[in-house]
Amino acid sequence: MSADHAVASHDAHVTSTGLSNVKLGMWLFLGSECLLFGGLISTYMLYRGRVGTGPTPMQVFDIPFTSVSSFVLLMSSLTMVLGVSAAHKGDDRNTYLWVAVTALLGATFVGGQVYEFTAFYNEGMGFTTSLFTSSFYVLTGFHGVHVTVGIIMLMSTLGIMKRSKVPGSKSETIEMLGLYWHFVDIVWIIIFTLIYLIPV
Amino acid sequence: MSTETTTHTEEHGMSNAGYVRIALILAAITALEVSTYYVDFGRLFMPALMIMMVVKFIMVVSYFMHLKFDNKLFSWIFYAGLILAIGVYCVALATFHFFS
Numbered sequence: 001m002s003a004d005h006a007v008a009s010h011d012a013h014v015t016s017t018g019l020s021n022v023k024l025g026m027w028l029f030l031g032s033e034c035l036l037f038g039g040l041i042s043t044y045m046l047y048r049g050r051v052g053t054g055p056t057p058m059q060v061f062d063i064p065f066t067s068v069s070s071f072v073l074l075m076s077s078l079t080m081v082l083g084v085s086a087a088h089k090g091d092d093r094n095t096y097l098w099v100a101v102t103a104l105l106g107a108t109f110v111g112g113q114v115y116e117f118t119a120f121y122n123e124g125m126g127f128t129t130s131l132f133t134s135s136f137y138v139l140t141g142f143h144g145v146h147v148t149v150g151i152i153m154l155m156s157t158l159g160i161m162k163r164s165k166v167p168g169s170k171s172e173t174i175e176m177l178g179l180y181w182h183f184v185d186i187v188w189i190i191i192f193t194l195i196y197l198i199p200v
Numbered sequence: 201m202s203t204e205t206t207t208h209t210e211e212h213g214m215s216n217a218g219y220v221r222i223a224l225i226l227a228a229i230t231a232l233e234v235s236t237y238y239v240d241f242g243r244l245f246m247p248a249l250m251i252m253m254v255v256k257f258i259m260v261v262s263y264f265m266h267l268k269f270d271n272k273l274f275s276w277i278f279y280a281g282l283i284l285a286i287g288v289y290c291v292a293l294a295t296f297h298f299f300s
Binding site: 017019023024027028030031032033034035037038039041042045046063067070071074075077078080081082085178179182183185186189190192193194197198 | 216219220222223226227230233234236237246249250252253256257260261263264265271273274277278280281282284285286288289292293296298
């Protein structure tokens, strides 16, 4: 029996590719998301020097604070993968635990982003102050929305799992959530380097 | 060894201790990245930062997202989208003389 066929048997699905259609769909979605964030990152790179009379990126960015936020999001990827691993082993207790910790770390990251945006606004960096500020808020805001959607999905799945009403394979559901969450993390890896660490 | 055990290894690839090791490496690279903001790396600054970013990206995709252990079709789908995005936006940026 080939490995691919074995995977298909494991997931109790019979598909024309021998692979899970849900997983295939998720990877297609993530591939298309690369184009979305690519556009937003390119726009920022193009406009980051267009500050007009507003503050420059180096005047407002708080690197130590953003570094801690980045570390928190990175660690949430670890807790997510541990949750996926527990789900594959059928260990419900640890699945709940790690998924809940992931949501908590994600909420900490979003909280940090709200704090950061508030601080920037108070320093005179409004949404329409300059092309730099607009492109910065759109890019990081879109990412923040993705993290928030991820937290909502994690919490919803936990609630549904508690009622034992997850349709299909429970471990596959958690795995798909994990793929989305890790994608959000890799997008931040790029944003942190290109937007925060490279001076204009 | 049963088929189920083989399948389990194919699908998941790593132990929890392995994931923790990967996370520690990622944390160390992040610390190095942040250090480039405070320490003058001279001409190495930009290449070093880019290499560290790419290494972190590939590590998360390969190990945490299991692409390294999964069916190659998933890798093709994802990297096709990524390479298409990089190509399209590099051309777009070049049109606006970003690299000159």
